[in-house]
Amino acid sequence: MLDATSTPKQPERNPVPAQIDALVIGAGVAGLYQLHQLRGMGLKVHGVDTATDVGGTWYWNRYPGAKFDSEAYIYQYLFDEDLYKDWTWSERFPGQREIERWMHYVADRLDLRRDISFSTTITRATYDEDIGRWTVETDKGETIDARYLIGCTGMLSAPLEDRFPGQASFKGKIVHTARYPKEGLELEGKRVAVIGTGATGIQVIQTIAPEVEKLTVFVRTPQYVLPMKNPKYGPAEAAWYKDRFQELKSNIPRTFTGFEYDFKNKWADLSPEQRRAVLEDIHADGSLKLWLASFAEIFFDETVSEEVSEFVREKMRARLKDERLIDVLVPKPGDYGFGTHRVPLETQYLETYLRDNVEAVSVRDNPIAEIVPEGVKLQDGTVHEVDTIIMAVGFDAGSGALARIDIAGRDGVKLAEEWGKDIRTTLGLMKHGFPNLFMTGAPLAPSAALCNMTTCLQQQTEWITNCIRDLHQSGSDVIEPTQEGEDAWVRHHDETADATLIAKTNSWYTGSNVPGKPRRVLSYTGGVGTYRQKCDEMAASGYPAFAMSNASAQQQA
Template structure:
């Protein structure tokens, strides 16, 4: 790289020339870089973090763990890579998951082609040259043919939610920006804001550590108990023997998990339905949500019956009428929100040192130096505030980069009006820009992430290889192709109860965000088949020049 001195006397570095630049060093980014490098492209990866890991780098809060079974949350493109790593339990915690991703990076020698502690600030498409100019917070500039955003579907945390956060005299942080150093909550007054999947993991883990824990509760969540057995040599041998089966089946199920819907609701008697629900509930996984009865997503009567089954299980554990009112959902159906797994979470609220604070009708007004003040003036004095306040899902991470396509159009502004993609992997008006975990694909929410991210990165690699083999340099979906995919996506999504429920699945947690079901709801197997059909047909609807 050369440098030059401008008239103002400042030193600028000449752009580095690349075939492809990958943003993100998580599950998608690691595999994407590996594939493109194997195809002979000059490729570089960038990440804000100081090492690989993606979501498992950032989300190091107490209790963070898988809710996909460990043996399916893996890469399946290499049998040796799969079998040479051994998990300690069914649902491991963040430290073990981060070690696994380090194992992947070391085994594939990926770090040499990543630069860490580097944030992409802008990316501008040059129509005359058919290339992207990418800039970072470190003053670097890259000239690249392809730009691939592997930024994560839940990696844009909603940190500044309440007025006055900067005035708080204690410690305050979002769960996705948890400090690396160990925190001691002994004797501390701790407040947790939010009881989604993340908040639940934090609450059940630190309840016995904090001097006093206050949980600020707005929207109750359906929860399922987790069963998390340890793996010994027998369990390890059993799951590793299933490698070929998992490689074949996971991409073809509805959600990319090992299980799938087996029975239609109408085909079973009431007694058989109840027995089926009891059996699956006892499994201690997400199976009740993802493989009980598909009708819970579309039939209000079925949804209500299954929802009442889960409510019954929760009420039996809570007992206290006030806690039942606060923590058991009534106004939406089971599975239309993200369903958390938990371990003795509900029982936490029976502790004398845990207080459930309702903010449903008395919301948080502000953070003051002493703690949190509610709308009615009530002050909750705290030493630590933990914000489990969620993310700008699907679109947020890319929209926080100043991405400019044809004619200077802004992706942030375009998505601020209407969130659209083609197959969840490209956007009309942004040639040679690819993305994973983005809106209108299953990976935006409804998928075992490794299943979907492997499929998407492989499709992107195949598309780039096809383009180069043709001797072309630019690929972009047509407006008509994008319209067709959005129409199909919406028809599928709007037939579900998810579309009728306020949640981050439709962007309602972010003020002003256009409402659209973020995830493709037609199923992982169906989505994969449609992507393969496009590739096998020579990419109809994608203009290659």
């Protein structure tokens, strides 16, 4: 049995085979499982990753305080009971190092590294319509001929690094949280700036405040936050969740958000006193339950949204007490509703601002103008002098990672150009005009934002695997969404999303954090269980939204 203290093996770089059945881009949660499944089908499959080892998100995001905010025992693979039970977590919400060790455990247990090329970046992929195959190029000068190209590149893996003018002029160290150095940064006794107060920024801020000389936090959009309760796990707790494997495997994939809990209360059925009791009870759980399992009406009904939002604001104000801090750090009525942005869990985050060495600087009405050699300059000319800048400024979510690869489909159509005009997919799994290109964590599926990631990534990779198997059994080797099929999914997605308050909010959920990005709710909002059902129905009915053909037979003819 392995646990959080196990030491991982060190990988070696394997060359990419010149001709394969399937190339998997990414060695995170989705990529590892996808590789395992396709290899089990007997396909010649290979994985590549820019990183030096497995982990995906949990390789790159090694900033101070990085940790789960999904309970560890549900953020796991559920396809193998022994794989699940032979790993033991140390606490409810473990940190990055422990999570990375878990992913090493998975890679070693399934013997995946022998079919992965690390330190390898895909630079270009071109579809050849005559033979129905992809020609893929790497930064190592390799060329791969693959029947299927599968992007397991992550939904938050394209960091917005070049965010402000003048960054190159800064005399100190400047890093994005998603590219935090393995060796860490020496912060003790330093003047440190953190730009951004989303989930990542919050974890950094609450962690580094005690060690730095001065911490200056630049706050643009105040966040609703929930306190985390993170008990340690001993043998009794481990036995408790491991004994629930079959229950979790059955229930988690069918809930609204892919967590173990779900919405059970209806606002209209309860009195004001009963609603308050529900909110208090769930708030005390110390998890994301208030967001994901209190009242579903918070996503649709502005009155309910405001009442629950005020409940959370009240809790935050009570902890801060200071009126100036409340003004800077607590969302105001009319800003946006609780749950329409990503909700962070935190540990004494608000109390961090009560420290003498921490300053919150509002840049809502006085934005950052540029980075200067001495530090951060605001629009009014004020310069905050610092030694280190930590950028927690987010990502080009959903579409960003694949769009940064030069991918050309039929007739040379570029994926980046297509998504630059309109963010469209079919089921968040494929894109019209790009045959045999599958994707996970992409736009218009729950995995783009509104799902416990392992839940949805397992479902998507399993669908892809079954689709390829069905394709072969039908005598075909090429599959592509039809224009009509894609139009139908986009219409359904938009009708579902536009009924929510998420669609009315500016955030990375709608792509509004990236200048020029077409606006669309990136994540399917109809629920994880519903999405799974629709994907299953698509397969069971013979893939009516897709066209299948046999390029090999046509070539021989």
